[in-house]
Amino acid sequence: MEMNQNIINARVTFRNSPIHILEKFTIKDIDNAYQQFKKHSELDECVIIQTCNRIELFGKSKTDNTDKIKKTWASIAGLDEETFEENIEFVENHDALHHLLKLTSGLDSMVLGEEQILGQIKNSITSARESKASGQHLNTLFDKAIRMGTRIRNSSGIGKGGISVGSMAVKLAEENIDELKTKEILLIGTGEVSTLVAKSLQRRGYAFKVTSRTIGRSETFCETMGGNPIKFEEILSGFEKYDIIFVATTAPYFLVTQDRITDAMKNKNNGMMILDLSNPRTVDEKVATIKGVKLMNLDQIAEMVEKNMNARLNKVKTVENIIREEISVLEASMKRLDAEPLVTDVFKSIENLREKELQKALQMLDEKDEKKVKIIEELTKAVVESIVSTPMNNIRKASEQGQPDVLELATRLFDYKKQNQAD
Template structure:
């Protein structure tokens, strides 16, 4: 492809959560501006979840060093830290990875549904900010459709275990008679939604808190649970036996001091599950007597032990992906010919209309029905002459023969213009 598709990523695959969170991009809107200005990318899409930060970009050349530099600047990091943690793939390999993402094959919980929604939100966000264009919009739309079809046909997500339900399962395994315990959910985002769904499905009562009471109330209306004021929670951790923390706060919300105070007069232990990225529970909390603290890294270990039932479907999904990636690659290559094809059709249509008007004036034709017949005739003639060579140019582009597109550009005197998609 003359247009390079690049994927640069830092994920749970090779970076534990405490390392991964350092690469978090805090201001996505600013990030899009910076990547477009400084990284050499014409288009870009950022996917950021609790388990990964990924950038998909389109450029005319290999821009990895510029991407590192821009990302390092946004995250406040030295460029060297990217060498150990960042993976980079291009073109076919990048497309293959995106299909693994949309089909659920690269998730911490194999086949989980959440990532598909996050990818949809990411491309929507990129579109709204005009960060993505024709190439990445086409790529993501097709990858989402293919991923959905793979999930439906393979059953890879059947009986899906999300990060939220995995966390609830951990609580069940570590707390006796969970239904009799007091449970708190801090946060109202995507991960909190998954936790709430799992708690509700299992029949557990739980309280919900977030920065504003109105947000908690709205959340509870649809997800269940009882809204509680945030201020009451900060001094009332001692009221709870299980706390799920899933926020995006850039600081420790559950501090060593607060939990130490909460455990002073508490006879029973407490389990805290930190599902946030960056983490919002101070690691030192784990050293307090009676506290069981678990984070996303530990959930990842449990995922490994509980996914055997789905592993036999992985080969099927990988086989489908290998077939689909070539189709996806052909679609991307075809885009290279589209500006030329559109330009040719536009110029020919302009000539057709011009000559049609001349002919109608010479005929002094007034009958609308006859004018429509003549108009349709000229369109059919143009279409029958032009469609075959244009489709051949598209096919040549799909098959990776850019020299045919270059030759056609000369034949049709096409002057390529750089336009914002």
């Protein structure tokens, strides 16, 4: 009897497809996609992971059905099948499990070690569970891979230190300012670097104001990136309201001058941190000489980013070695699931027999004393448990070790019927 499951991973990612191609594979209606994949691709279970850098399908199947997956995906995305040949990648079993661990540990991200993918994977398996698209195999796989990925990240430290100018700038603010959530934060600018800063602030739960040359631009930026828009004119004469100022503009002059910050500090009881992320600089360097003001510029921050990136790269081999050790544990857990339907069925059958024979014995004894009945019942349970546990655990171990002959023999010995197997 075949009990081995087939775990499939089909993916289109930034590694082999540019973003404008990747977008074509986007699955807009995830719930409908789950129904289509299970109906037309012969998948017993499936989980879809979708981010701006990847669209991936993990499935459990009894057959090799890559062609059916391609056809179904093409139909869902409105693409011809030829497009898939150039962009899609298929792996299964060991390689699929290995890839999932690389994802959860941060090795396969565009930004090495980034944390966001872990949250996205958690959301994906939660969504699949709610849609009843996943089942025992993929739920087990994802739960274990998420725990392992988290442990790998923590033990290796691959996610430590900001490696974007935006995240590093926010990290520096956190390190230099106590209780940042209680402080007033201002972001000047709405360009690419400002977007990185806003994303980092938003992710960490900090409230912040945003200003640009036009209020309309600030409002549009805040709708997407968070923050509250404020008029440009208000901030030029009101720097004293802020404790942390991120400046990321392309102004051809010093926007934050020594005079303006000197005036602002006259009315402040606490200090101020200014991070100039503009190129060329738009904060006068003389601001650094003002008492109570800490100024950092783009060159200093970029140097720290590069240092952190190099530190992460140095940890890649460590992470890969841990994954190689963990993959065997993950595979054993998945193989063990092959035996569970048989084990569950045997325990259920034996329990039914135990209850039936117990009732016969109690009727023959005509026993009414509840205390004695309880003792007899516990005795029968203990006898069954002591007899059945060892062979059942041995069957599980054989399954973990990839010994299908033992499973096949146990199936015949216990007269296990294939139709009883729960997916």
